[in-house]
Amino acid sequence: MSMQTIDTAAGRFRVALDGPADAPVLVFSNSLGTTLEMWDAQAQRFAQTHRVLRYDTRGHGGSVVSPGPYSFDQLGGDVVALLDALGIAKASFCGISMGGLTGLWLGVHAGERLSHLVVCNSAAKIGTAEGWQTRAALVRDQGKAAMAELAASSPGRWFTEPFIAAQPALVARAQGWIAGIAPEGYAACCEALAQADLRGAISAIRVPTLLIAGASDPVTTVADAQAMQRAIAGAHLAELPASHLSNLEAPAAFADALAAFLATGA
Numbered sequence: 001m002s003m004q005t006i007d008t009a010a011g012r013f014r015v016a017l018d019g020p021a022d023a024p025v026l027v028f029s030n031s032l033g034t035t036l037e038m039w040d041a042q043a044q045r046f047a048q049t050h051r052v053l054r055y056d057t058r059g060h061g062g063s064v065v066s067p068g069p070y071s072f073d074q075l076g077g078d079v080v081a082l083l084d085a086l087g088i089a090k091a092s093f094c095g096i097s098m099g100g101l102t103g104l105w106l107g108v109h110a111g112e113r114l115s116h117l118v119v120c121n122s123a124a125k126i127g128t129a130e131g132w133q134t135r136a137a138l139v140r141d142q143g144k145a146a147m148a149e150l151a152a153s154s155p156g157r158w159f160t161e162p163f164i165a166a167q168p169a170l171v172a173r174a175q176g177w178i179a180g181i182a183p184e185g186y187a188a189c190c191e192a193l194a195q196a197d198l199r200g201a202i203s204a205i206r207v208p209t210l211l212i213a214g215a216s217d218p219v220t221t222v223a224d225a226q227a228m229q230r231a232i233a234g235a236h237l238a239e240l241p242a243s244h245l246s247n248l249e250a251p252a253a254f255a256d257a258l259a260a261f262l263a264t265g266a
């Protein structure tokens, strides 16, 4: 695996590049409070067939933590800047939750850069503006202590109870990611989520699209995915036996759905 930092027109990003340099590019985009390591299993599998590019979203992991608030114009623009910096004309894009919204933004505003769009455990509008502003204010006010509280409560937002009981090491690893996120970066992404509402825009998406939903996801529901499917012409929907972080909870089913979709011509 080649972990590196890339300087782009939009800032510095920590990325990991795996797989043959001449293979089609597949980009993975993380959820709020996680890092590119959330895609370890998918990177290993898809590096057999693709050049896999993972990056830490702005404000997360080893990427730039510029002062917030952020917006999805910025988070989507970051992906375009990364593709430009790496000389990638076109890629398949797979994002989860916040990363899925970044994917929807790309589908609307930069569809010519995408060959496939995969939007996992996401929605054109996630939660409420008030809820995200409250969370951002708490994190700004309490800093690292708030991140520790969010880490403690994260399993209930991310995984089903049986999975939490069966996979304590994986759950603890995921909690470690959120505990390590810079408070400013986390709060600034909450503010981006507060502002984001792509419900009226996504019908413009013309990129072949797969929506992945978790049957037990309380954050972005199957109904959210069905609403996106109605809005995006020809979109496919795969429902997995998982909660919110379906790539971690159901990695085999996730990979099968993704591989089948990527195998379709774009």
Ligand SMILES: O=C(O)CC1=CCC(=O)O1
Pocket (backbone or CB within 6 Å): 030, 031, 032, 033, 096, 097, 098, 099, 126, 154, 157, 193, 219, 244
């Ligand atoms: O609140 C959470 O941790 C779940 C979530 C919402 C948007 C996202 O990316 O993660």
